[in-house]
Amino acid sequence: MSSSSPIRPGPPAEAEFLGNETMYPDVKTTLNLFGIHRRKVPGDWTYPTHEHPQYEINYLLAGRQTMTVNGTAYEQKPGDLLLLRPGDVHSSRSGDGEPFEYFCLHFDLDDRLFLSLLGRLEQVLFPAGGAVARQVEPVLAKMLSADAEADSRSVAGRMKLQSAVFELFGQLWEAISAETLQLSPHAYGKVELAHKIASRLQHVASQHIRQGTPGDDHYGVGDIAAELGISVSYCNRVFREIYDKSPRAYWSELVLYESKQLLADPRFTVQSIAALLGYRDIAHFSRQFKRWTGMAPSDYRRGALVGTGSPGAQDSSR
Incomplete structure (x- = not known):
């Protein structure tokens, strides 16, 4: 999805404007969303080791999940968020042998500043009680609401989903930036x-x-x-x-x-x-x-x- 349109010829340079004018920055960001799904699985369910070229956000809704990422096992509880980078080798299974439910989305984004921030993160698991998970939880809840799910296949629903994902990225940017500032203000x-x-x-x-x-x-x-x-x-x-x-x-x-x-x-x-x-x-x-x-x-x-x-x-x- 491209969020800008081509610049058209504007008014002559010598044109005079009456009143106040506020110029907003141009927005030229392409977002691709893949494999978005909400899934309930039994306790013996597993997903084999794999990797993909997109970022992945994995959010646990219920139960326990063990996600192994590049050889390290992360125990995920409800409200915990996992952020996987392109090329991360990972697999999934139940964390306690019981059923669990998760929400997952994969994305490509051409905003280099945002991606450079994600690329510097060493953290994979963001616990439910942490600043990042707390800040994005309201947006994820909106995306997972019954109304959003019912409307997800309509044109309007897809537009709302894209809008919610950009809002999610905005919240991620603010939360991760705050943590990054504490670690490395320079x-x-x-x-x-x-x-x-x-x-x-x-x-x-x-x-x-x-x-x-x-x-x-x-x-x-x-x-x-x-x-x-x-x-x-x-x-x-x-x-x-x-x-x-x-x-x-x-x-x-x-x-x-x-x-x-x-x-x-x-x-x-x-x-x-x-x-x-x-x-x-x-x-x-x-x-x-x-x-x-x-x-x-x-x-x-x-x-x-x-x-x-x-x-x-x-x-x-x-």
Whole structure:
């Protein structure tokens, strides 16, 4: 699910606005949900050792569950939450030979800041009495309500589920950030700084696209560093440490994203898209787009318009 739409041509730069205006940050996050299920199992039920490329949240509702993760056994009680990372080798069985019930979801998310936070966690089990489990419990309860289950297969129900999952991630971010801050305030400060840099880059990108500023010039890192009171080199170093890429590469991804969204809209010619993105001519835009994707804008457009976009990941059974 993509939570943004392509930027359309805005008002002329010289337009005057009356009253107050509040600019909210652009939101460009893709969320994929897999194998969401609530399951009651008998005491002799087991799930064999396996791994998958998605994150997994496993929440115990009743009984006892023993989840073995990378060779370590975790005893899970009602209200305990397990967070598994991609590639974690794990298996499951009853913790006391009696039936148990759990809720499970797998997810992919392209928010690098959120994933970098999850990647630094060493904790797998979050007990019911802890801050993380307490904070997410109300959202999980809403997702598991009878009304939510009854509505889960309708379009409205799926939208509500996606909304609840984003709310769950928001609660996870706040709770895990608080714990991370206690453990490593210096590292957490870098995460927040990288987030500020990314937010400013998003704002600069959207402004440049609306105003037709050249797509590969003046991408704003110097100005952003000055605003934040840091050097350009430190700005680049912190951003790369958290996002594993340079601010310029992140900027290119922002422009590429908007390019793809606009190319998927038949109302815009390739020439008008090149102009909207600020390139001096269509040849310059075509060269840059091919450098990013390996194909010409016209070829990408043909594929997008006939629905041959990239295939989604397959569901996981556990």
